[in-house]
Amino acid sequence: xxxxxxxxxxxxxxxxxxxxxxxxxxxxxxxxxxxxxxxxxxxxxxxxxxxxxxxxxxxxxxxxxxxxxxxxxxxxxxxxxxxxxxxxxxxxxxxxxxxxxxxxxxxxxxxxxxxxxxxxxxxxxxxxxxxxxxxxxxxxxxxxxxxxxxxxxxxxxxxxxxxxxxxxxxxxxxxxxxxxxxxxxxxxxxxxxxxxxxxxxxxxxxxxxxxxxxxxxxxxxxxxxxxxxxxxxxxxxxxxxxxxxxxxxxxxxxxxxxxxxxxxxxxxxxxxxxxxxxxxxxxxxxxxxxxxxxxxxxxxxxxxxxxxxxxxxxxxxxxxxxxxxxxxxxxxxxxxxxxxxxxxxxxxxxxxxxxxxxxxxxxxxxxxxxxxxxxxxxxxxxxxxxxxxxxx
Numbered sequence: 001x002x003x004x005x006x007x008x009x010x011x012x013x014x015x016x017x018x019x020x021x022x023x024x025x026x027x028x029x030x031x032x033x034x035x036x037x038x039x040x041x042x043x044x045x046x047x048x049x050x051x052x053x054x055x056x057x058x059x060x061x062x063x064x065x066x067x068x069x070x071x072x073x074x075x076x077x078x079x080x081x082x083x084x085x086x087x088x089x090x091x092x093x094x095x096x097x098x099x100x101x102x103x104x105x106x107x108x109x110x111x112x113x114x115x116x117x118x119x120x121x122x123x124x125x126x127x128x129x130x131x132x133x134x135x136x137x138x139x140x141x142x143x144x145x146x147x148x149x150x151x152x153x154x155x156x157x158x159x160x161x162x163x164x165x166x167x168x169x170x171x172x173x174x175x176x177x178x179x180x181x182x183x184x185x186x187x188x189x190x191x192x193x194x195x196x197x198x199x200x201x202x203x204x205x206x207x208x209x210x211x212x213x214x215x216x217x218x219x220x221x222x223x224x225x226x227x228x229x230x231x232x233x234x235x236x237x238x239x240x241x242x243x244x245x246x247x248x249x250x251x252x253x254x255x256x257x258x259x260x261x262x263x264x265x266x267x268x269x270x271x272x273x274x275x276x277x278x279x280x281x282x283x284x285x286x287x288x289x290x291x292x293x294x295x296x297x298x299x300x301x302x303x304x305x306x307x308x309x310x311x312x313x314x315x316x317x318x319x320x321x322x323x324x325x326x327x328x329x330x331x332x333x334x335x336x337x338x339x340x341x342x343x344x345x346x347x348x349x350x351x352x353x354x355x356x357x358x359x360x361x362x363x364x365x366x367x368x369x370x371x372x373x374x375x376x377x378x379x380x381x382x383x384x385x386x387x388x389x390x391x392x
Contacts (some may be wrong), residue, residue, distance in 0.1 A: 003051055010277070085323040122342050192361025194245060244348075
């Protein structure tokens, strides 16, 4: 199969598989991942080598677009509106999964600390798409729904920050850096990486805002937005900064300096669906089925303790902020899905840590499929218990 034929096949069959899987009330991302596993190298080998080789390029573009969209949630207006409870819950549920998974992997499963830290940081991510899909499908409304939407909207931002810090620490440990000032060096490197990503994102946002006033048509807006987002991603790769963080800061600064920024965000939404389809199908195709057996206990521990950490953190955050009882009891059930950002972080870990990268990536892809299967059902359960689903 040549490259163009392969791309056409992935797009067409991906669309059909998404339509079919919606019949059983599951999100499209699950269909894309399963399709990738079936048509990838381990099984049917329908994905051309050239397309597989472009996985890195496609993932960087898609992750940049995803992070850019996440930044939109950090407008001054939005942060004022979501309130104290959402901030407490989102921070503590992300940190809860991070700390618990890291601790279990290091203390109980006896994994190297850098590997435990990477798994813990990836565990902090939540996929908003599946949760939002369930809320829309059942037309859920109420305080519980508003809080849940607020938490999932900014959760991945905390994940990106946690992952950037954890990645810097893990790289230092992996490189056997041993010195009296070890922790200080790692901390400073992490801060420098975050600050560098912020400066790059802010510069790109000001550039985009300046040129926006000269655009006259929706097509011009789309080309300008894509161009600046791609420039931001490319410079981040060139300077060895986080693509995820720099793109998120681009979106965050833009939404706070340009009152018409929603037009720029909306312009990308017209073309991102095919890219997301390719990203998830290729993520499934890159899954190494032959090592799934060797990650059994790690995968099981990750599945259980990520959820436990999120539920405990969400409940603690709700108590601290005096949120309603329904939020304390059930909000954690809506934070189970995991997809785009977690897979992106796993891809970064795969490229930066060749010896263990495949194992990390395979574990995250395998558990993502499970989370995307059970997540929507758990979200539906939480909404029903909170009495936010209107029954006729």
